[in-house]
Amino acid sequence: MKKIVLFVVLASILSCKTEPKVAESKIKEDVAFLADDKLEGRQTGTDGEKKAAKYLIKRYKEIGLDPKGTKGYLQPFSFKPKTDPHKEVEFTTNADSTITGNNVIGYINNGAKSTIVIGAHYDHLGFGGEGSLFRGEEKAVHNGADDNASGVAVMLNLASRLKVKNDTAKVKDNNNYLFMAFSGEEMGLLGSNYFSKNPTIDAASINYMINMDMVGRMKADSTLAVYGTGTSPLFKQTLKANNEKFKLIENESGVGPSDHTSFYLIDIPVLHFFTGQHEDYHRPGDDSEKLNYEGMRLISDYIYSVITDLDDNGELAFRKTKNESEETPRFKVGLGVVPDYLFDGKGMRIDGTREDTPAFNAGLQKGDVVVKLGDSTVTDMMSYMRALSVFDKGDEADITVKRKEKTIETKVNF
Known part of the structure; x- marks a missing residue:
């Protein structure tokens, strides 16, 4: 009888050892938390945004990412709100009249010379304010499920998949991975701007940057916009070679109204993914039940394939593009x-x-x-x-x- 019990225990142990590790998909759960009314719209510097940052730290730890901020996973930055919209924001250490945001940064160290930055902003508009398009008389929570809980959820999904891949592979990828949830995007790309001036890794080692902002409302025709396709010569052919699902709308410019711009401006190739605007944009109706979760999973698959395909191409060449915003x-x-x-x-x-x-x-x-x-x-x-x-x-x-x-x-x- 003891031999039978021992055999069963050994078989159980062996089966656990041989069962492959699989990355968890928590896209829907991540959006549900970040876009909950309890976070009150995640406006930069508020308690709601701080709760979101704590949640992201918990998720980073679950996935197994190393901290790469200046205070653990956090990179705090303080700034004075702009009174003149044409002036640059003033980052400051003076506590008077300042707001403090926190970039949340995790890292996969593969011992490589170069690093890929994968990012998405997690702040939103709180109860509305200047950026809101809502015209109702009473204030309302702007949950920002698409803008941009969707991008953060896909980023976390990619982090989980890449961590499992590199933990189980005999040969690690040729790049490290830095995952960044940016604060202050809605106030003018502040978190990514601050990181570009105060990077927590050697900026010269950044191979390219992938940004996801509003990737949760894929339409029935599977249209996906990709910006920054002209910022490196390899991007267009790689995007095309790995595309089986989407009607791609490509834009070459590295400059646009999201955090990839901050990286392009320090000569880093960028790709920005976007499923389009909608009637709930910057309004209280941007809620989690309206997202296309299958579309988000397909986007994660696509970006994962692009990253994998580019892995053996070494350092990507950077190319300046026409700045369409100036025109x-x-x-x-x-x-x-x-x-x-x-x-x-x-x-x-x-x-x-x-x-x-x-x-x-x-x-x-x-x-x-x-x-x-x-x-x-x-x-x-x-x-x-x-x-x-x-x-x-x-x-x-x-x-x-x-x-x-x-x-x-x-x-x-x-």
Whole structure:
């Protein structure tokens, strides 16, 4: 009987040893925590953001990431809120009138000479404030499930997968991995800006940077925007070679309204992933139940494949790109629409309208494609902005839109 018991125990031990380690997928759970009302919108420096940072530290420890901040996993930074929107933020150690944010940084050390940074911002708008598009009278929590609990959840998923891969592989990857949850993005890319000036690793060792911001609302046509494709010669062919699921919308520029910009500006190749804006953007309706979790898993698979494919290519060459933001026309009025930035047809497709705006009052609808505004033909987002830039408040303009098979001509009053 003792022999039988011993045999069973040994068999159990051996089966445990041979069973392969598998990375856990907690994408939905991570979003649910970060986008919960209890965190009150994770505004930089608030108790809600601090709770989110504690949660991220717990997850980093579960995954097995080493701390790589200046205080364990944290990299705190203090700054004075901007009074002039055209001035750069002032980072300071003076406690008077300052806000303190915390980047949360974990590390996989493979003993390699180069490191890949994988990041996503975890702060959001709190109860709204200046960045909110909500026009309700009562304050409301802006949970930011898509913006950007989604990006953080995919980042954590990649961290788990890469840690398991490198723990179990006979040969480790040729890169180390630095995972960063940025604070202060909504206030002007502050956390990534601070890290770029005060890196916790040798900045010269950073091979490239991957950023995920709003990757939770993949549409039915599986469109995925990837920015920064021109910042290294290998990016385009690698993205194409590993793509089986997505309709890719590529943009070469390394400059954009998210944290990858801070790395591009210190000459690091960048890729930024984005599934598009929507009617809940910067509003209280951006909640966890509205996310496309299968789409997020597919994006994680895709980025994992891209990272794996690039691993044996050594240090990637950096290439400057045209800064499209410098060419953006300035305008004094707006239609009051959410543009569909993933639309690759002719014109500017409307992804949503807001009440009591020129577009809403003119009867424009979600899905309409603006093809003419005033005397200007609209072929894309840039031509739409150029057309808009000539109008002043109080002007009336002719507008032509395509609505399915119909062409509709009407007028808008700015």
